[in-house]
Amino acid sequence: MAVSGFEGFEKRLELHFSGDNPLGLRYLSIDDLQQVLDAVQCSIVSAAGNHSFDAYVLSESSLFLYPHKIILKTCGTTQLLRSIPSLLHHAADLGLRLHSCRYSRGSFIFPAAQPFPHTSFSDEVRFLDARLPPTLRFRKASVMPSATSPHSWHVYSAADDEFSVLPPCGPTIEVCMTELDRSLARRFHRRKGDDRSGDEAGAEMTELTGIGGINRRALVCGFAFDPCGYSMNGLDRDRYSTIHVTPEDGHSYASFECVGGGDMMDYLRKVVNVFRPVAVSVSVSGGGGDEGGVCSAVANALEPLGLSCRNRAAEDFPGAGTVTYQTFTARRK
Amino acid sequence: MGHHFSTPAAFAAEEVDSPILAIHSKNAWNDHWKSHKDSSKLMVIDFTASWCGPCRSIAPAVKAMAAKYTDVVFVKIDVDELSEVAQQWKVQTMPAFVLVKGGREVGRVVGAKKDELEKKIAQLRA
Numbered sequence: 001m002a003v004s005g006f007e008g009f010e011k012r013l014e015l016h017f018s019g020d021n022p023l024g025l026r027y028l029s030i031d032d033l034q035q036v037l038d039a040v041q042c043s044i045v046s047a048a049g050n051h052s053f054d055a056y057v058l059s060e061s062s063l064f065l066y067p068h069k070i071i072l073k074t075c076g077t078t079q080l081l082r083s084i085p086s087l088l089h090h091a092a093d094l095g096l097r098l099h100s101c102r103y104s105r106g107s108f109i110f111p112a113a114q115p116f117p118h119t120s121f122s123d124e125v126r127f128l129d130a131r132l133p134p135t136l137r138f139r140k141a142s143v144m145p146s147a148t149s150p151h152s153w154h155v156y157s158a159a160d161d162e163f164s165v166l167p168p169c170g171p172t173i174e175v176c177m178t179e180l181d182r183s184l185a186r187r188f189h190r191r192k193g194d195d196r197s198g199d200e201a202g203a204e205m206t207e208l209t210g211i212g213g214i215n216r217r218a219l220v221c222g223f224a225f226d227p228c229g230y231s232m233n234g235l236d237r238d239r240y241s242t243i244h245v246t247p248e249d250g251h252s253y254a255s256f257e258c259v260g261g262g263d264m265m266d267y268l269r270k271v272v273n274v275f276r277p278v279a280v281s282v283s284v285s286g287g288g289g290d291e292g293g294v295c296s297a298v299a300n301a302l303e304p305l306g307l308s309c310r311n312r313a314a315e316d317f318p319g320a321g322t323v324t325y326q327t328f329t330a331r332r333k
Numbered sequence: 334m335g336h337h338f339s340t341p342a343a344f345a346a347e348e349v350d351s352p353i354l355a356i357h358s359k360n361a362w363n364d365h366w367k368s369h370k371d372s373s374k375l376m377v378i379d380f381t382a383s384w385c386g387p388c389r390s391i392a393p394a395v396k397a398m399a400a401k402y403t404d405v406v407f408v409k410i411d412v413d414e415l416s417e418v419a420q421q422w423k424v425q426t427m428p429a430f431v432l433v434k435g436g437r438e439v440g441r442v443v444g445a446k447k448d449e450l451e452k453k454i455a456q457l458r459a
Contacts (some may be wrong), residue, residue, distance in 0.1 A: 026386055044390060044445075047391070047444060047445040048386070048445065049386060199442075200452070217444060219425070296444065327373065
C-alpha cells in the first residue's frame with residue numbers, strides 16, 4: 001500500500017436554488033465559472049450541454065449546471081468547500097435564492113494529505129455552518145459507518161425546509177469502488193508514445209473498457225489523462241452520469257454517479273463489471289421513503305456479481321430526503 | 334426585482350470582425366450550402382446555443398482556429414434560430430462541430446474539445 005498517492009475519493013457538493021430566470025445558473029459567464037473553479041484549484045478540460053444542463057469535465061472531476069441546481073464533485077487535494085462563497089455571490093447576482101445544500105464524501109485513502117477545511121469532517125461541518133446563510137435553518141451532519149471497514153459515508157445537509165420534495169429527475173446513486181482488478185485498471189493508462197489528444201484517447205478508452213456500453217443513449221465525453229487516469233461525463237436528456245478513475249496500483253479507485261430512474265440498477269451492474277473491484281460502497285439519495293426497497297434492489301444487483309453486503313444504513317437529511325449507505329466486498333473464491 | 338436577461342455579452346462581440354460566418358436564416362443557409370458543394374474547401378459548421386455555457390467556453394479557441402486555418406470555411410448556426418437545420422444534422426448536444434467536404438459529413442466533434450477539433454481540422458483540410 002502506497003504511503004501517499006493521488007486521492008481518488010471525491011468531495012461532492014450539491015446546491016439547489018429557485019429564481020425567475022429560466023436559465024438560472026446556466027447564465028453564469030465562463031469568467032465567473034472559472035473564478036469559482038480557481039477557488040477550488042481545478043480547471044475545465046472539456047464541456048458539453050443540451051437543453052437541460054451543462055456538463056464540464058474538470059482537471060479533478062466534474063461540474064453539472066442545471067438552471068436551479070449545481071453539482072460539483074472534485075478529488076485529489078482540491079478545496080471544494082472554498083467554492084461556496086463565490087458561488088453564493090454569483091447566484092445572488094443572478095437573482096437566485098438558495099434552498100438547500102448537501103455535502104457528502106467517503107473516507108479518504110490519504111486523509112493526512114488533505115488541506116483545511118478537509119482536514120476532518122468536523123472542520124468541514126464548521127466551515128459549512130459558517131458560510132451558509134441563516135435562512136437554511138434545518139441542518140444535520142452525520143457519519144454513516146460501515147461495520148467491517150474503515151470506510152464511512154459523511155453527509156451534511158442544510159435546508160430552508162425540513163421536508164424535501166422528491167427530485168423531478170429521480171434519485172441519485174453514488175458508487176465508490178476500490179482495489180480495482182489490475183488488468184482492467186491497466187486499460188486506463190495511456191500507451192507510451194501515444195501523442196493523441198486526451199479527448200481522442202478518452203473516446204477510445206470509453207469504448208474499449210465497456211463504459212460506452214453502460215448507457216448507449218448517453219452522449220459521453222471521455223478524457224484520458226497523462227500518464228493515466230480517466231474521467232467522463234454522460235448526457236442523456238435531463239440526466240447526467242459521471243465516472244472517474246484513478247488506476248494506480250496500491251490506491252486504485254473508480255467512482256460512478258448518475259441520476260434517474262428505472263435503469264439505475266442495470267447501470268450499477270455494468271459499471272461494477274467494468275472495474276471488478278474488491279470493495280464497493282453505494283449511496284442512494286432522493287429515493288423516497290422506501291429505504292428497504294432501495295437497499296434490496298442494490299443488493300440484488302451486486303450479489304450475483306460475487307459481492308456480499310457487509311452493512312446497510314439509512315438516515316433522513318433535511319432537504320435531501322432519505323440517504324442510504326451500503327458496503328460490499330468480494331466473496332473469496 | 335427586474336433583471337434584463339439578454340444574450341451573454343461574449344456572443345454579441347464575436348459577430349463583429351470575425352472570420353466565422355454567422356448564418357441567421359434558412360435562405361442564407363441554403364445559399365451557403367449550394368456554394369459549399371461547388372468548392373473543395375473543408376467547412377466547419379459550429380452549432381451553438383445562446384444558453385449553452387460550454388459553447389461560450391470554447392468560442393475563443395474556435396475564433397483562433399478560424400483565423401489560423403484560412404483555407405477552411407467556418408460557419409456558425411444557432412440551434413434555436415435554425416432548429417430545422419440542427420435537427421437535419423441530428424444535433425442534440427452542444428457545441429457540435431460538423432466537418433463537411435463536397436457536400437458530405439467527414440467528421441464530427443461533439444462537446445467543447447478543442448484539441449480534438451483542431452486535430453480533425455488539420456487532418457481534413459487538405
